[in-house]
Amino acid sequence: MNTTPASAVAIYPGSFDPITNGHLDLIERGARLFDRLIVAILRHDAKQSLFSVAERMEMLSEVVGAFPNVSVDCFDGLLVDYAARQNATAILRGIRAISDYEYELQMALMNRRLQPRIETIFLMAGEAYSFISSRLVKELFSLGGNISGLVPPPVEIRLRQKSEI
Amino acid sequence: MNTTPASAVAIYPGSFDPITNGHLDLIERGARLFDRLIVAILRHDAKQSLFSVAERMEMLSEVVGAFPNVSVDCFDGLLVDYAARQNATAILRGIRAISDYEYELQMALMNRRLQPRIETIFLMAGEAYSFISSRLVKELFSLGGNISGLVPPPVEIRLRQKSEI
Amino acid sequence: MNTTPASAVAIYPGSFDPITNGHLDLIERGARLFDRLIVAILRHDAKQSLFSVAERMEMLSEVVGAFPNVSVDCFDGLLVDYAARQNATAILRGIRAISDYEYELQMALMNRRLQPRIETIFLMAGEAYSFISSRLVKELFSLGGNISGLVPPPVEIRLRQKSEI
């Protein structure tokens, strides 16, 4: 009735503007669950970004270099169409809070309607990361707060460079 | 840094008193994500059950027979200890509602603390199953309501047999 | 395609053990929305009750006497079957909190599946009543707290009589 794919591929989509330690924790956990994990930046996001797609891909690549089965990519159009082109069976998402949960539920139901064979699977954010978001990191940094421990070192360096300009 | 297991095993734990079509939908989706899926009945549950563990295993076995990579089992003690003994890398859980979400979050964080290498992964219940629960099925049946479409046929037969006694 | 019933009947079901001022507020508002409102006690409730069904019907009848289009009844079996026998087009429910909301949503979806022509309609509890429940009133009374303003006077009298026995 069903056949497990020879090699299980999952997509971890997002803006990653910039990647946080919460994202990194999810990537590490996702890399243990799947044969291959693709971290995929949504190229045409409605939200104004701080870092360009190229900068974000560069930072992600530095950070996920330690994981042999994780790659970085970006995509246009519908997530499920991109996932299908990558032969992915799963979309990986993290949940931190109820408000996340509701939006994610809506997207998961919609995506399942569009591509019934691709599952959205959810991991709960680790308790140490439950309050971290890209938005909060940028806000905190802009107000002079200490962001060590919230983002990987390459991101901290880039944020400093950006603010010096 | 990490190595994907040669064969990915997941546990789908629960009371299954009785199995509903909501559970069955999750089993079908889980069977596509993992090499092997073990549906595992928690033997010593605090809640009083309608069906014995033996009856529940029998019903589950009939229902999941169509899935070659799904097996049925029962366990005592801690779920994470059982999962570790089965070399599972994942625990599969469905979420229907916010109240589910909170309890599941609490359990997932606790289980991760006990066994950091075993991930709890969540699938959202399909919209057609969002209102079905074993408790509601039993309540509906006891009040003379029609449960067709809510449980697999073998469960409907057993519920009728039980009420005739 | 649809025809509005000559006379719109709604059912307001519950345990009413005992009726609170929150229930009364909902009855008053429901009475303005429908031609006829039936306050219906679920006879075989799983929860142990403080007042018998007869006592609860008596209290309800005293309290709703002022509303000419409100009557009091009790029923066995499925709510939607009872509602259909009364030619009701609507089931009236109050919502006080998120936890209410989720249970109510589950029941509304189930009831709609059983009887698609009967709508469950929801009114938000007035802010002055958002913290009142039958359970809380009984708990407060048993600890010697002042329940004036939380229940109609006939209920206060009965609670006193019950505690004197």
Add this chain to the structure above:
Amino acid sequence: MNTTPASAVAIYPGSFDPITNGHLDLIERGARLFDRLIVAILRHDAKQSLFSVAERMEMLSEVVGAFPNVSVDCFDGLLVDYAARQNATAILRGIRAISDYEYELQMALMNRRLQPRIETIFLMAGEAYSFISSRLVKELFSLGGNISGLVPPPVEIRLRQKSEI
């Protein structure tokens, strides 16, 4: 104490930019509950709209033509003032999720303070429509996704025409 109005009128307010099958389901259900249902577009909405008020009224009129007791209108100013001018006794709202619920609760309490005689009544979105919103439909369409089954046919045609310009 209270008198049921000779003819019960309800307002179903919204942006309807554009109308979805979720809205249509609610209109159909509302039309069975009230003698007359007015679908009313809020004219001066803070959100930027895709369709003009005239286009939205046109689409709504085509879609609700099958319901003899449903009419389409638009309004300025406060919803409760508009409802009072229409002699409405109820405002009809759909709830899909917790986040809806909270905003709706806030608006219902405020509107009740402004016009105590007009009730806001809520229907839960059908499970098949729980993930549909005007915003999601527009996003999906702009990314090339298939929106059949999410909006009535006249809306699909207009969306195509708009994107061809």
Add this chain to the structure above:
Amino acid sequence: MNTTPASAVAIYPGSFDPITNGHLDLIERGARLFDRLIVAILRHDAKQSLFSVAERMEMLSEVVGAFPNVSVDCFDGLLVDYAARQNATAILRGIRAISDYEYELQMALMNRRLQPRIETIFLMAGEAYSFISSRLVKELFSLGGNISGLVPPPVEIRLRQKSEI
């Protein structure tokens, strides 16, 4: 192990654009809990404000004049840095709804990480104020609605003056 500060100071931060009766209720309650309460306007808010910081400080000062241990201030940069400069031990926040709760939880965890000695304490909004927000007041006023009872009289006067210009 711990020493209670000789004089307990709390900060009540916000936009107060404008102050509502919900804020005022919280100030009155906070003033009873602490030796000194500082109502502090966040100067560089991302949101566009209706009233200037100077106007907001003026309105707040008029309104809190009756409380001898309440003062009004404004600040730049991180809230916890400002709180530390004021020797505050607590940040006071009101919660009206679940969505508030989640955002507040995120901020409280972040602030505790930045300044572990400063506690964020929460009071639940009184039921009479659970639906009032600065945003809703401004919206209601702009649509010609009656805002008496929602804001202190000096705010009502200023809103009128602003709209006459």
Add this chain to the structure above:
Amino acid sequence: MNTTPASAVAIYPGSFDPITNGHLDLIERGARLFDRLIVAILRHDAKQSLFSVAERMEMLSEVVGAFPNVSVDCFDGLLVDYAARQNATAILRGIRAISDYEYELQMALMNRRLQPRIETIFLMAGEAYSFISSRLVKELFSLGGNISGLVPPPVEIRLRQKSEI
């Protein structure tokens, strides 16, 4: 208009069956906010307890010994009456989750109605304690799980002693 009490007293009520590290974290934080903090066991709780009130008082006393301004007590009847007898101005409560939040809101509104001068103040559980509850600790222990780090050492010793009997 208001006068801050010479010495601010707060009550931290609960079952503490047994005290967890989550409770202890809250006690430590509460002890910094108030001149005096009374940890108060509700004597007549509806829930069946594992430890007697005497055992719970003993464990609490051992654990809070390090805090000079914290004392342990137990009470009957209404919490607000007990708080008034102790001249307390505040009731301290921790919130871990949405479901906590709703129950706590209901109790806070009720208690404020009973004793308007006593405030219920809330602290968010630290992220490291968000999944710990007395119930979960007992369940985990009974299944042979490791509870180190979840409860203070004296509690772990007593749980072991209890299970050896």
